[in-house]
Amino acid sequence: MVDFLRDFIKVLRLSDVRISSSETIDAMKISSIIGLDDKNLLKESLSQSLAKSIREKEIFADCFDNFFKEDFMNIDDPSEEEVHEKNVSDKIYDPQNNNDLESLLKTSDKTALMTSLADAASEVGLRDIKLFTQTGMFTRKILESMGLEKLNNDIFQASREGNNKREEDLKEVRERIRLEIRDYVEHQLKLRTSESGKQIREDALSQIRLSQVDKSDFALMTGIVRKMAKRLIALHSRKKRKANRGVLDIRSTLRVNQQHDGLLFKTLWKRKKVDRPKVIALCDVSGSVANVARFFLMFLYSLSEVLPNIRSFAFSNKAGEVTDLFDTKDIEDAAAETLILHGGGSTDYGQSLSDLEGFIENDIDRKTTLIILGDGRSNFGDPRTDILKSLHEKSKRIIFLNPEPKTLWGTGDSEMNRYAPYCHKAKACSSLSDLEKVVEDLLRYSF
């Protein structure tokens, strides 16, 4: 039973239902209380511990129906297994000896066939099936484990003896079993991979270099960015809430009022400290980083949802503020509009930095973190490191994220090596997962 639950939960997880181990334990307790006889009741009960939103309940119902369409779920239940063994063992299935596929099919005991099929399947590790291309391989493996060799020998022998009828018979048996197994494998594949294929692609995409992302993957990529942002928000938004006044702090009140001879002259209240981090982000949207800019912007946008006080700027040859755009438009419109308004020009870091300084002169202080997203390639213009130096002195932190690997810094028109000394952190940041790490770090630091 533990086996079937574990399997079922794996299927659910692949279908994007989040299940923790404590919920797994609950599910096990539930199934031992409820028992497996009443499928409907089991479904209702399990859904209460495993699916915790309406969407998840729908997925759960689908998965449950699919999963238990297989009539052989009971094989993992020890009591059932014993019964089977009693009924079946004398007739056919004995894993130690060479199992006889022929009699297995001829006894027309579907349950027995399915039992041995499921056993063979778990023996060859069918639960790890991931891609449809593996269907053939697993079918073959299961067939072999169920005694293909003996069957083939029998066929060979029959053909040598000239017993045509028997040969045909046996061949038909082989074909029927093969089809049966193939159906089974395909069903398992469907069960396990309807969502996991997407998951594999998403995992791969979040590792891939941002500039290499194919146009056709943009939609999926946007989804990943959103997911990450959502995860970050979930992690950090709790800390954002603030309470100005708490309850009366009796201890400090009494302590303070000792000087007034115990008369309660002054009341003290528990207060929560509110640290307001200020983040200013500057994003390069020029031609040289065109491939990456889009994702940078999306991420900036997501960031502006997590952090309360963020001002965003975009630049190619001069900087402009896009905070309002991010506040009012949705993620894709905002990114597209920013690219139209500020993108396309040739990069001028010097000019942009001095523009930025003008914008934020009054706003920058010891609490401010400045994030710069860009490749640091300034078309041999004056990099104006002096501005970055003064910003460095005024701010709390400057983080420079560069999509180029470190080995390319300083080559050609890259001013990265001249900027780096004035940044508290200068990092190569080429994939979404890199980006996420940096933001994670930033959030932990700033709250």
Place this chain on the structure above:
Amino acid sequence: MSASKNAIDLIQLNFEKEGYICNLQIATAIYLSQNLNKPILVEGPPGVGKTELAKATSEWMNKSLIRLQCYEGLDEAKALYEWKYGKQLLYTQVLKDKLNDIISDKSGLESSIESLHNFDDIFFSDKFLEPRPLLKAVSDDKGTVLLIDEIDKSDDEFEAFLLEILSDYQVSIPEIGTIKGKVKPIVFLTSNNTREIGDALKRRCLHLYIPFPDAKLEEQIIASRVPDIEKKLKTELVNFVQNLRDLDLKKLPSVAETIDWAKSLVLLNVKSLDANLVRETLNVLLKFQSDIDAADSEIEAMIRKGNA
């Protein structure tokens, strides 16, 4: 039929006696929460009987119901416990008067402090503790039904602070220690889904989703709540409401509103639905003028459909 199935059927039957008609799902949830000692998080559209479920449970099990209505800004001082500051202050005054008696026979600072230490200190004790709903529910030795209503209206912090109570059924008061009752309370949390509940909280609860009832169940509910209603009218009325829920409305009519409507129709001595009557009483079911306007043109068709 297994023992658990019997127990669940019994729960269903008992609820019916209390006038709460529930389906297998709800009964299963109650059964599981009793057996696993887990709180139930009840979600669903407004007016399907989430709060009613807790009330029915408390009546059926003959335990007192403690209700905590959540709202923005609810904090532990209002939900869990508070010190009786006024009395504590008076106590310090009394203590001050007593101080002379305590240390009068002592000479020297050290021995005075020593005897002060030995003096029974009740400044932080349950005498000065003002229990709030959660503490009451946890510390009651007879066991209670605790209803935490509309948890989605509370703040995130409050949700986090519920975690200890929900998993261990105990309350820690720093100055006193951990308070725990002999019998674990049965806890219901309800949510209208105005915001997503945190994973940590969900993990600790069984999750029960109560949708709008189907026609059969709704008829049973009406029959139990409005016994005077005639059978024909009951069927017509339930079918009408079910059809109404298929329309694209701002706020769908809830079970509570169906019951109200049934009651008012009985009061008006109606035997069968007709379009005019429905039009006049539609404001019992629908609470937005735009919804009433939207439904208006469909009334005839829906009555015909309901009768068919």
